[in-house]
Every structure is written in structure tokens, then in C-alpha cells.
Amino acid sequence: MFILKRGIEMTLKERIIKKEANIGVIGLGYVGLPLAIAASLSGYKVTGIDTDKKKIINILLGRSYIKGIEDSIIVEASKSGNLIVTHNIKRLESMDVLIICVPTPLDKEHNPDVTFINEVVTNIKKYSKKNCLIILESTTYPGTTQELIKEELDKLGWALNEHYNLCFSPERVDPGNKKYGLRNTPKVVGGISKECTELGALFYKEITDNVKCVSSASVAEMAKLLENTFRFINIALVNELSVMCDKMGINIWEVIDAAATKPFGFMEFFPGPGVGGHCIPIDPIYLNWRAKSYNVQSELIKLSTQINNSMPEYVVNSIINILKKSDLENCKILVIGVAYKRDIDDIRESPAIPMIKSLKNYKAGVDFYDPYIKEIDVNNEILYSIDYLNKDLSEYDCIIIVTNHTDINYNYISQNGKMIYDTRNSFNMISGNIITLGGGLSVNENV
Incomplete structure (x- = not known):
């Protein structure tokens, strides 16, 4: 429990502002690892979770497996004491902010494969504590945040804004781009409610220079698809x-x-x-x-x-x-x-x-x-x-x-x-x- 000196328990908002919130990053690939590092170097206690034990070992040894992330920055984050990594999904139980950064590929029929998101949601339902902020960063179709996460948590009897908060904030990583990174690339945040959006924006403002809030998670989901469909066409x-x-x-x-x-x-x-x-x-x-x-x-x-x-x-x-x-x-x-x-x-x-x-x-x-x-x-x-x-x-x-x-x-x-x-x-x-x-x-x- 987080307690202020006057004996009143901190709200989630206060914990985020004071960097007392525990951050969990699920998926330590090209999106999750730089995010975990940035959050830890900004002063948050971060737990990075990945089922790939090779990634965990490399991070513990101070070795980068992603081009563009130097070994030295992993060592710096680890030595700060703010970054720990594990393959133990049960660590979700102590997280105040959960950020989902898992792959969303296509299946054999060339349809969306959201298996990894579903697996994370199953584990959140099993291990996560109430009064948390959940952010999905994995690129996906409009409606995913509402249908695959909110509706599942609602089945537990959890109330939005009371037992949990939920946002979508699309990753904008451009591998190999030396000019634009996490800090100077604007971050779009769309929550299921206005309160959710506010909490998501408060967190991202600590690690990025510019946060763009939108009216809903679906708008944020669609914005990411527009960006890349524009390029594709x-x-x-x-x-x-x-x-x-x-x-x-x-x-x-x-x-x-x-x-x-x-x-x-x-x-x-x-x-x-x-x-x-x-x-x-x-x-x-x-x-x-x-x-x-x-x-x-x-x-x-x-x-x-x-x-x-x-x-x-x-x-x-x-x-x-x-x-x-x-x-x-x-x-x-x-x-x-x-x-x-x-x-x-x-x-x-x-x-x-x-x-x-x-x-x-x-x-x-x-x-x-x-x-x-x-x-x-x-x-x-x-x-x-x-x-x-x-x-x-x-x-x-x-x-x-x-x-x-x-x-x-x-x-x-x-x-x-x-x-x-x-x-x-x-x-x-x-x-x-x-x-x-x-x-x-x-x-x-x-x-």
C-alpha cells in the first residue's frame, strides 16, 4: 500500500505523478524494451516481462538483441535499480500500470492473429490487482481494446474507472530511424473514458515530449492504421x-x-x-x-x-x-x-x-x-x-x-x-x- 505522510492512501493518479507507480511492460521486443528502458530511466520502477528466456538472459547480462539499442543503455537502466526483467507472469500482481507490447501478426489465412493479446488478457484476469491502468500498444484493428480487454474485465465484475482504467496508445517505433525515437515522437493516447485518457497521458508525458489525447481508444487504433495504410497505398x-x-x-x-x-x-x-x-x-x-x-x-x-x-x-x-x-x-x-x-x-x-x-x-x-x-x-x-x-x-x-x-x-x-x-x-x-x-x-x- 502506498501511504502519504498524513496517512491517506495515494490514488493511482498521484502514484503516477510522483513516480511511485510500479510499471509492468509485457513483451520486450522492439517496442517493449525501449519503452521499459525509457520509463526506468525517467524514475519509475519497471518490471519487464517476456516469455522468451533468451531475452531475459541477454538483458541481465547487459546485452542488447535489438539494433539501435546499445548495450550501455541496458546496463545503465539495470544499474539504476529501476529495471528488473522476468519471465514470471505472476509479477503482474504488483503492477499499477500494465503496458501490453506483444506481436499482432497475420495467421495462415492472412487474417488478424490476436492470440498474444488474448493470452495477456487471460493473465491479467488471473493475476492483476484492481485499481490499475492497462495500456495496449500493439497495433490492431479498431475495437480491440473495447472488445478483447474491457469486455473481458467487465465479466469479472470490475468497474471501469474504479477497479481498472484502460487506454490504447499505438507504438510508433521506426527501426533504424536515428532522428526520431520514443522521446521526440508524439504519442497518441485514447482511453475508454476521459479519466482513462487522462491517466495514460500523465504517464506518457514523463517519457515523451508531446502527447496527443483523442476521444476514444478506437480513434487511436484507427489513427495507427491510417498512418501505415497511407504509406502502403x-x-x-x-x-x-x-x-x-x-x-x-x-x-x-x-x-x-x-x-x-x-x-x-x-x-x-x-x-x-x-x-x-x-x-x-x-x-x-x-x-x-x-x-x-x-x-x-x-x-x-x-x-x-x-x-x-x-x-x-x-x-x-x-x-x-x-x-x-x-x-x-x-x-x-x-x-x-x-x-x-x-x-x-x-x-x-x-x-x-x-x-x-x-x-x-x-x-x-x-x-x-x-x-x-x-x-x-x-x-x-x-x-x-x-x-x-x-x-x-x-x-x-x-x-x-x-x-x-x-x-x-x-x-x-x-x-x-x-x-x-x-x-x-x-x-x-x-x-x-x-x-x-x-x-x-x-x-x-x-x-
Whole structure:
């Protein structure tokens, strides 16, 4: 029990303000770990909970398993005495604020998989104390906070604002982004009630510079889906335009550069080999799945999904045309970069994987290099990253730049590769042995 000097028990609001509240972060991945660290360094007592014992051991040893989080910051948080980690879910019983940061992937049928959220809610019902604040950060469809959490707690006879408070605050982590992090990225908070929103905002104001309160959890849930659906659709547009420009003999990269000189009404998006990651290719599907329950759906999302998913095959067909082959038998292909974006070690939904599968289906021999990914599984075959600097690159019929990591020696590749297909405009040029996606060279007559 928390007691003030005059003998009156502190309210949850007072405990949050005075940093006497115990914070529990459930899920110590790319969202939960930086959040737990930030809260502990701001002065809160934080317990990080994860079922993956390897993560717990790494944190206890002061080792980071997430790119962008240095070992030293984990050591600092641990030495402060404010951060402890455990795999024991029973520790929920002492938490005043519970923040849920678990994965929300797609299932085999490409529908939302909220299994991890449901498991956490089951444990909250079993172990959590009353008079707590529960915050869901995991990206999900509108209505999740109300339907999967509130309605379950109501079944226990718990009263909102009396026995528990509930918010949704979408994570906005951008892996590899050195400019924007948790502190300087505005935090959206939407509660099931006005009182819930106030409590959530009080907590986040201690670890972020700007908190945006909205009228409901559903608004906050929808805002996150809008952010990434906006990006998903615009990437599909520019991907489709890149295919057009290849046919028309126009360089899409120069077109974008010219259009970007307009100081209003235009935003840059760039083509590529597809869309990957934990958010952009997933969130629009969550939104469209939810919309169907209201007898509406987005034709834009459906079409954008088709376009973005078609890009790996478009690249492969381009290679076939470049090499003037009916298939790629006896051809050797080197894929540079398999992470879903530059300078990170994450291959979730990476377009490199379906691209390599397609190359192999066309009987090509495929190697890959990625400075952050040691191995990948392609159709139950393990491929290992090669040391391209010690390879004779002329043995490859084509080198494909899929992910343009900054520490790749592009000069070495351009000088030693026979043919290069650049999906990222990494060279910012087209020469005799470099062909760029959307660069306007007519190599795709049959695509």
C-alpha cells in the first residue's frame, strides 16, 4: 500500500505523478524494451516481462538483441535499480500500470492473429490487482481494446474507472530511424473514458515530449492504421508508376525528384522490390478485415496489396528479360540485402524472401549478402550470407540490390559485377552494367 505522510492512501493518479507507480511492460521486443528502458530511466520502477528466456538472459547480462539499442543503455537502466526483467507472469500482481507490447501478426489465412493479446488478457484476469491502468500498444484493428480487454474485465465484475482504467496508445517505433525515437515522437493516447485518457497521458508525458489525447481508444487504433495504410497505398502508386516508366522509357527517380520541388501538395514516396516489415504490409489488412464486418471494404487496400505483392516477381521477370533467358537454369544470382529495410536486422515480410523463392523456381543458383542477417530459410533450405568482398563477382550473371544498407561497398559491386539490377536507386545512375527499377530501360516487354 502506498501511504502519504498524513496517512491517506495515494490514488493511482498521484502514484503516477510522483513516480511511485510500479510499471509492468509485457513483451520486450522492439517496442517493449525501449519503452521499459525509457520509463526506468525517467524514475519509475519497471518490471519487464517476456516469455522468451533468451531475452531475459541477454538483458541481465547487459546485452542488447535489438539494433539501435546499445548495450550501455541496458546496463545503465539495470544499474539504476529501476529495471528488473522476468519471465514470471505472476509479477503482474504488483503492477499499477500494465503496458501490453506483444506481436499482432497475420495467421495462415492472412487474417488478424490476436492470440498474444488474448493470452495477456487471460493473465491479467488471473493475476492483476484492481485499481490499475492497462495500456495496449500493439497495433490492431479498431475495437480491440473495447472488445478483447474491457469486455473481458467487465465479466469479472470490475468497474471501469474504479477497479481498472484502460487506454490504447499505438507504438510508433521506426527501426533504424536515428532522428526520431520514443522521446521526440508524439504519442497518441485514447482511453475508454476521459479519466482513462487522462491517466495514460500523465504517464506518457514523463517519457515523451508531446502527447496527443483523442476521444476514444478506437480513434487511436484507427489513427495507427491510417498512418501505415497511407504509406502502403502511396508506395503501391509509385511502384505501379515505376512499371509504367520502364515501359515508357522515363526515369521514375528523376520524375519524383522533379515533383518534389513543389513546396505544397506533394510528398515523396519511392518504388522498390515490395513492402516489408512489421507494420506497413500488415496494418492495412487488419483495417480491411475489420471493415468487412461492417459490410464495407477498401478497394484501394486490395489493389495496393496486389501491386506491392507483385513487385518481387516483376523484378525476377525483369532479370529474365535482361539476361534474355526463358528461365534461369545455370545462371548465378547474388542478392544484396535481405532485411526489409536499410540498416536493420529484421526480415519480417521482406520482399527478398519471395524474390529468392521465385529465382529458385526458375532454377537459378542464388547467394545472398546482408551485413545484418547471417542466414535465411527459403523453402526449408538454409542459405548463409556470403563474404561478397572476397568473391569473384564476375561469376554472377546478375547482382540484385534489394536492400540498400549504407555500409555496402557499391563501388566494388559496380566495378566488378557483370550486370546489376538496382531496385533502390543505390547508384543514382544508369550505366552499361547497371539497370535501375523504374529507370526507363525497356527490359520488360514480356512482364
